[in-house]
């Protein structure tokens with residue numbers, strides 16, 4: 001039996017510019033390296049023979065010296081493990097070009113494809129981007145347990161030629177014609193898996209670590225146990241614990257004020273197992289009364305130290321009795337009457353203005 005790890009989409013050295021401060025972004029970049037180290041510790045503990053990286057190791061062609069040195073030294077420090085790296089769309093041909101003396105246990109692929117024999121029954125093939133010649137290259141032996149490494153999105157339609165990848169993506173229909181046991185993919189950050197008609201498994205491990213709220217939830221890599229004689233591959237998802245992006249929706253009732261809201265959030269955070277390293281987005285849902293202004297800044301201050309990053313969004317629907325409020329002989333009543341007469345506003349715009357106006361009338365700030 002051969003033990004392997006299948007990972008992809010590490011995007012080391014990501015900018016993290018959109019959400020974080022400079023310092024927070026730097027922290028996240030270090031956490032990406034720690035995620036890689038966590039994967040390596042697992043590999044050492046399980047005595048894994050090879051690590052397959054199915055593309056997008058780095059986020060951009062410009063990789064900092066620190067990150068490049070770090071990555072290469074983790075490889076040199078583990079001569080007992082073979083590292084197989086297939087470039088993805090975020091890497092360039094130059095990814096390792098300026099590196100002299102690449103570690104001997106780092107194996108690369110090319111557009112024409114490259115094969116590595118892991119033992120007398122187990123073969124690893126990989127093609128970067130794909131060329132016309134790949135169908136010739138992919139003449140694989142039936143008696144081998146064949147693993148194919150590719151980077152791209154799957155294409156379910158019927159391709160014209162014999163190639164396994166083209167502009168539309170990776171052609172599953174053509175892969176079905178090949179004697180494959182496992183297709184190790186990269187590119188789809190949320191992960192995914194399936195089985196071809198010829199029995200081959202395909203899988204995306206997903207990104208090693210989430211980089212934003214669009215990559216919410218548990219992330220990690222796949223641990224493979226290969227029975228090459230039987231051509232059987234069992235895989236297990238191993239989560240990485242260096243901080244996740246999480247989103248919690250909190251359902252609120254109209255009369256629940258700041259403190260009731262805080263309590264509900266704390267209960268939900270506990271239930272969801274939010275960790276200190278996590279980045280959390282809380283979305284307040286449900287209702288809020290016309291004169292009910294929940295103090296979001298208070299909530300932010302109370303909760304921000306229990307996570308790495310916190311963002312609170314208020315998406316509660318304003319609940320009020322229009323008729324009653326409109327009759328009121330007050331500044332509020334007048335404000336609502338003027339607003340109701342403005343028929344150029346959509347319902348959402350009206351609600352937004354009402355919420356703002358009510359805040360102001362109660363001494364809030366714009």
Ligand SMILES: [Mn+2]
Nearest residue numbers: 009056090187
């Ligand atoms: Mn990617």
